[in-house]
Amino acid sequence: MRFTSELRLDDGVLEREFLLGEIPGTLWTPESAAPVPLILTAHNNGLPKSDGRLVARARISATYGHAVATIDAAGCGDRPRSAADEQARADLRRAMRDGEPVDEIFESLVGPMVEKAVPEWRTALDALLALPEIGGPVGYSGWTALGIRLAATEPRIAAACCFAGGYVPRAQREEARRVTVPLLLLLQWDDEGNPRQRALDLFDAFGSREKTLHANLGGHTGTPWFELDDGNRFFGRHLR
Known part of the structure; x- marks a missing residue:
């Protein structure tokens, strides 16, 4: 892992860009004298790590001590x-614009994306957990x-907060039964x-004994910001 930039933000959070081979990433860490828990955060559908919603969520989560x-x-x-x-x-x-069936198109796009992404996220996890500030x-x-x-295959994942999407590949719908960590959907x-x-x-398919569903009115990008506070309290319970 090679850090390529470093920026101290107004809220005391340290934002660092890094490269891991050809994988670019960003790490936000709070001011802390002790190693802190880690949250991996991912957007779907090929959106960049610099997406404004992801960055805002990450910065707030870092102020909670993650x-x-x-x-x-x-x-x-x-x-x-x-x-x-x-x-x-x-x-x-x-197909979505014309109201046509999208299941098979979605499978052909998202299924391979998951298969390609998981090894890279594991590589990043290995490198991140080797840093002294992350415990x-x-x-x-x-x-x-x-x-x-x-969550189904990586034993180091202790809790998960996911944004519910009905279009999840068939393989992951089956794998959900193997997810047993605490879950907030x-x-x-x-x-x-x-x-x-x-x-x-x-x-309903998730195998977790502790799972919570938060449903809010509104469209795809309308998740209320107070859910971010609830999510960080959820991680505070399970990552401390």
Whole structure:
């Protein structure tokens, strides 16, 4: 891991850009004399690590005493995208605009994205946990499909907060039954891009003995900001 920039923000949070091979990432850490827990945070659908909503959530989480890290995994941000991925994205936008079935298009796009992303997130996790300012345990926040795979297969993940999406690949819907860590699932009741019943069915499928569903009115990007405070209290309970 090689840090390429360092910025001390007004709230005392240290923001550092890094490179891990060809993987670019950002790490936010609070002012603390002791090692702190880590939250991995991920956007879906190829959005960059610099997306404003992700950065805002990360900075606030760092003020709660967590280290927060994100990366641009394969096909995300400025990293190269395959012609097949770009065609699948275009087909998905067209099908959603025209009200056509999108399940198979979605499978062809998101399934491979998860498969490519997970090894890179694990590589980043190895490097982050080797830093003296990070002591674990580890939480996950964000993209549901990736979170399911990591929580089901990565024993270092101790808790997960996911943004409910009805369009989760079939493989991850099956893997949800293997997720047993404490779970907080955030659902936008009027999400125009994700079928509500599928999201409810997914919540029911999770194998966690402690799982909580927060449902709020509004569309896909309308998650209330107070859910960020609730999420950080959730991680405070399970990562301390």
